[in-house]
Amino acid sequence: xxxxxxxxxxxxxxxxxxxxxxxxxxxxxxxxxxxxxxxxxxxxxxxxxxxxxxxxxxxxxxxxxxxxxxxxxxxxxxxxxxxxxxxxxxxxxxxxxxxxxxxxxxxxxxxxxxxxxxxxxxxxxxxxxxxxxxxxxxxxxxxxxxxxxxxxxxxxxxxxxxxxxxxxxxxxxxxxxxxxxxxxxxxxxxxxxxxxxxxxxxxxxxxxxxxxxxxxxxxxxxxxxxxxxxxxxxxxxxxxxxxxxxxxxxxxxxxxxxxxxxxxxxxxxxxxxxxxxxxxxxxxxxxxxxxxxxxxxxxxxxxxxxxxxxxxxxxxxxxxxxxxx
Numbered sequence: 001x002x003x004x005x006x007x008x009x010x011x012x013x014x015x016x017x018x019x020x021x022x023x024x025x026x027x028x029x030x031x032x033x034x035x036x037x038x039x040x041x042x043x044x045x046x047x048x049x050x051x052x053x054x055x056x057x058x059x060x061x062x063x064x065x066x067x068x069x070x071x072x073x074x075x076x077x078x079x080x081x082x083x084x085x086x087x088x089x090x091x092x093x094x095x096x097x098x099x100x101x102x103x104x105x106x107x108x109x110x111x112x113x114x115x116x117x118x119x120x121x122x123x124x125x126x127x128x129x130x131x132x133x134x135x136x137x138x139x140x141x142x143x144x145x146x147x148x149x150x151x152x153x154x155x156x157x158x159x160x161x162x163x164x165x166x167x168x169x170x171x172x173x174x175x176x177x178x179x180x181x182x183x184x185x186x187x188x189x190x191x192x193x194x195x196x197x198x199x200x201x202x203x204x205x206x207x208x209x210x211x212x213x214x215x216x217x218x219x220x221x222x223x224x225x226x227x228x229x230x231x232x233x234x235x236x237x238x239x240x241x242x243x244x245x246x247x248x249x250x251x252x253x254x255x256x257x258x259x260x261x262x263x264x265x266x267x268x269x270x271x272x273x274x275x276x277x278x279x280x281x282x283x284x285x286x287x288x289x290x291x292x293x294x295x296x297x298x299x300x301x302x303x304x305x306x307x308x309x310x311x312x313x314x315x316x317x318x319x320x321x322x323x324x325x
Contacts, residue, residue, distance in 0.1 A: 015082055016083070025080065029110045030109045039065070039103055065246075066256060067238075070238045071210060076111050088125075095260075096261050098141070101131075109129060111128050112129075126145050173193070185285065191281065193281060241305070261308075276304065279297065
């Protein structure tokens with residue numbers, strides 16, 4: 001048998017530089033199966049061993065985590081670019097959830113770059129993507145913004161806590177109200193929402209950020225982090241997002257998988273081993289949906305991500321029971 005030469009991931013693809021991005025620039029389709037390995041890898045990376053992912057769920061049988069397709073959407077540009085040359089910094093993430101993916105289902109991811117612009121001397125790109133099941137069912141849509149090809153240590157912490165419509169996240173909950181465990185009609189504005197606290201290990205970050213696929217970046221490689229002016233590897237913003245999504249699944253239950261909406265800004269870095277706490281506060285109800293402010297903090301009070309979450313106030317079956325941890 002003749003040995004085959006190793007071909008590194010990204011070989012023959014474009015270098016991930018802002019100047020090389022064309023608008024529009026489509027990617028995909030990328031097709032794969034949400035199999036046992038994918039579910040277990042995500043569960044390990046996030047520390048999320050909810051019962052719906054390993055047993056029965058309200059949707060009939062096992063489903064994948066709501067954000068199990070996190071990096072398949074975000075890293076879709078690897079379809080056209082060498083991921084090992086990427087030095088981006090994720091600044092915004094907007095996700096909409098439409099239907100759960102069942103374990104064993106085939107998935108098709110498509111999308112592309114839809115916008116590029118310069119701000120504060122940095123080049124930004126907008127990637128829009130969607131994932132559909134083999135039967136055509138829409139699962140989740142993603143709009144992400146990132147600074148492309150930057151020195152992370154020079155720009156972390158610059159992002160605004162405001163949205164494009166002028167709204168700002170107050171990141172405050174009323175201390176005089178009890179914590180709401182689950183979404184129900186009639187919650188007062190400012191009601192605190194149950195969150196969670198967790199730190200990520202380097203092993204978890206390696207799995208989440210695709211070190212096993214052959215990619216080295218500021219999340220998986222200390223060498224790459226140092227070259228970007230960082231003292232340690234940095235938790236991927238999408239991994240922080242997964243922590244928030246886990247809290248929203250616990251709060252909204254089944255409704256999150258079919259109507260959840262999450263719009264986040266990433267404002268400060270989180271490094272390996274630093275614990276993050278997810279917080280939430282009720283904003284109010286509108287057209288049958290409950291809207292929250294959501295944010296994450298380090299133990300010293302530094303806010304790392306801020307945004308808004310909402311879902312329909314129907315089918316709010318309590319979320320999955322943690323099996324571990």
